[in-house]
Amino acid sequence: MRFMMIVKGTTDSEAGVMPSEELVSAMQRYNEELAKAGVLLAADGLHPTSSGIRITYPEPGAKPKVMDGPFTEAKEIIAGFTMIEVNSREEALEWALRMPDPHGFGQGEIELRQIFDMTDLTQDPKTLAKERALREQLEGPGGK
Amino acid sequence: MSDQAAHRAIDAVWRIESAKLIARLAMMVRDVGLAEDLAQDALLIALERWPETGIPDNPGAWLMTTAKRRAIDLLRRNKLQDRKYEEYGRGSPLYTEDDVEATAGEIGDELLRLIFATCHPSLSQEARVALTLRLLGGLTTEEIARAYLVPEPTVAQRIVRAKRTLSAKQVRLDVPEGAELEARLSSVLEVLYLMFNEGYSATAGGSWIRPLLCREALRLGRMLAEAASREPEVHGLVALMEIQSSRFKARVGAAGEPILLMDQNRALWDRLLIRRGLAALERARGLGRPLGPYALQAAIAACHAQAATAEETDWARIAALYEALSRVAPSPVVELNRAVAIAMAFGPAFGLQIVDALSEEPVMRDYYLLPSVRGDLLAKLGRMAEAEAEFRRAAAMTQNERERELMLRRATECEEQGVGRRDGSGDSR
Numbered sequence: 001m002r003f004m005m006i007v008k009g010t011t012d013s014e015a016g017v018m019p020s021e022e023l024v025s026a027m028q029r030y031n032e033e034l035a036k037a038g039v040l041l042a043a044d045g046l047h048p049t050s051s052g053i054r055i056t057y058p059e060p061g062a063k064p065k066v067m068d069g070p071f072t073e074a075k076e077i078i079a080g081f082t083m084i085e086v087n088s089r090e091e092a093l094e095w096a097l098r099m100p101d102p103h104g105f106g107q108g109e110i111e112l113r114q115i116f117d118m119t120d121l122t123q124d125p126k127t128l129a130k131e132r133a134l135r136e137q138l139e140g141p142g143g144k
Numbered sequence: 145m146s147d148q149a150a151h152r153a154i155d156a157v158w159r160i161e162s163a164k165l166i167a168r169l170a171m172m173v174r175d176v177g178l179a180e181d182l183a184q185d186a187l188l189i190a191l192e193r194w195p196e197t198g199i200p201d202n203p204g205a206w207l208m209t210t211a212k213r214r215a216i217d218l219l220r221r222n223k224l225q226d227r228k229y230e231e232y233g234r235g236s237p238l239y240t241e242d243d244v245e246a247t248a249g250e251i252g253d254e255l256l257r258l259i260f261a262t263c264h265p266s267l268s269q270e271a272r273v274a275l276t277l278r279l280l281g282g283l284t285t286e287e288i289a290r291a292y293l294v295p296e297p298t299v300a301q302r303i304v305r306a307k308r309t310l311s312a313k314q315v316r317l318d319v320p321e322g323a324e325l326e327a328r329l330s331s332v333l334e335v336l337y338l339m340f341n342e343g344y345s346a347t348a349g350g351s352w353i354r355p356l357l358c359r360e361a362l363r364l365g366r367m368l369a370e371a372a373s374r375e376p377e378v379h380g381l382v383a384l385m386e387i388q389s390s391r392f393k394a395r396v397g398a399a400g401e402p403i404l405l406m407d408q409n410r411a412l413w414d415r416l417l418i419r420r421g422l423a424a425l426e427r428a429r430g431l432g433r434p435l436g437p438y439a440l441q442a443a444i445a446a447c448h449a450q451a452a453t454a455e456e457t458d459w460a461r462i463a464a465l466y467e468a469l470s471r472v473a474p475s476p477v478v479e480l481n482r483a484v485a486i487a488m489a490f491g492p493a494f495g496l497q498i499v500d501a502l503s504e505e506p507v508m509r510d511y512y513l514l515p516s517v518r519g520d521l522l523a524k525l526g527r528m529a530e531a532e533a534e535f536r537r538a539a540a541m542t543q544n545e546r547e548r549e550l551m552l553r554r555a556t557e558c559e560e561q562g563v564g565r566r567d568g569s570g571d572s573r
Contacts, residue, residue, distance in 0.1 A: 037160065038367035042416060085359065090156035
């Protein structure tokens with residue numbers, strides 16, 4: 001099972017303030033621990049939303065609306081993510097609990113989400129069939 | 145927290161901590177079996193206490209301290225009877241109150257020692273796999289039994305015997321050096337790849353892929369790559385497993401039928417795993433030694449992974465890689481694959497020459513892929529009647545129901561096309 005530990009944005013991460021050296025090295029140690037346990041798949045940080053772009057579809061069927069950052073709702077902002085592969089939800093939670101407080105001054109928030117897995121999908125013929133139908137629909141007749 | 149939820153949480157801690165715990169204990173008591181017993185004792189105590197007290201802040205250190213206490217108790221009780229226990233009572237780190245965290249930096253090395261022990265050449269292949277899954281994977285005997293579709297007592301017995309063998313042979317927990325390292329490492333890699341393949345092309349049972357085994361083999365491989373980062377073949381094997389795993393979703397059809405590499409929908413390949421595989425292959429290459437069998441196989445897999453469409457596959461490069469592989473690990477199966485690559489790169493007639501030479505090999509007599517490949521090449525050359533016969537031969541030889549269906553379908557296609565040819569333009573040979 002794959003999980004994504006999503007680190008939420010804060011006032012500082014949005015202002016482009018770099019995390020303290022102490023926090024950076026704690027994060028590095030944590031990532032090393034994940035790698036040594038063989039569970040780390042990927043980890044990356046994102047630029048502040050000031051350089052982000054949001055695309056919304058306020059009207060179904062109409063053209064999308066394109067908005068430049070920054071965006072305001074800090075809790076909805078993703079500052080970074082770490083993707084792990086584990087055997088259970090509990091194991092993912094245990095790893096998430098070991099991640100250092102991502103900001104260290106009261107605004108830290110990590111969201112743990114399961115990723116749809118190739119094995120979830122291959123294990124269930126119904127899901128596979130549905131996915132195939134959806135793909136055919138998306139690709140249209142003659143699409144490949 | 146309900147008891148059930150607490151137990152699941154403790155299981156999770158165990159998955160994360162058990163290998164480190166056993167590895168450290170094994171270094172202290174110099175016996176893998178005893179180390180596991182001590183770790184299990186600590187787990188039992190945790191299962192008793194944690195549902196009430198909650199999981200401690202540093203569960204790993206808690207388990208370690210508890211297991212060490214058990215070891216000291218045991219030692220005191222057995223000291224007079226058993227010289228062995230007395231021996232490690234002296235000068236062993238058991239009695240020192242060293243901070244568990246202080247040794248955290250060396251854990252890679254300890255895990256390495258443990259995996260070298262569980263994959264020791266004195267154990268049978270089955271025993272090595274079971275013991276590795278149990279001690280390094282933190283899997284229960286029941287989980288291992290389910291993954292291998294064998295009765296639980298069988299696995300339990302394999303593990304008990306394996307631990308006994310390690311004790312009896314006084315297998316030391318060391319990291320071998322020089323020429324021995326190569327042999328011992330290849331035993332470890334073999335165990336991981338066997339595990340992976342058992343999951344990847346499930347030889348028995350209804351489901352075609354058993355993800356637990358693949359995932360565990362890959363995880364242990366990634367772990368090994370951190371602990372033995374100077375060994376190109378470790379990265380080679382990891383690269384191979386990453387790239388093969390990237391095709392999981394594409395290699396089984398809606399009805400559960402296998403889909404061959406060339407027919408797979410490449411949009412379903414997992415880009416993250418391909419990227420990881422290519423990076424691991426780069427690490428193997430970066431060590432500047434000649435590529436070994438795993439790295440070469442990974443390089444071949446990488447050629448496929450990098451081709452956007454089946455038609456864009458660089459067959460000439462694949463043929464060259466198979467040739468390199470046949471030099472470091474010669475086998476008729478590698479030769480057969482080389483024949484396929486040659487046929488794809490330079491035409492079926494060249495491939496057929498190699499295949500025909502292989503037909504003489506006694507080991508290939510019962511290998512259904514030989515007639516299958518031969519049939520394919522003959523069909524491409526328009527020799528339909530011969531191709532049909534080969535596909536029928538292959539169908540009779542395979543043990544796998546799905547493969548048999550595929551071979552028979554191809555035989556029928558050849559038959560129909562052969563008839564079509566006769567009706568239309570006569571003999572086109």
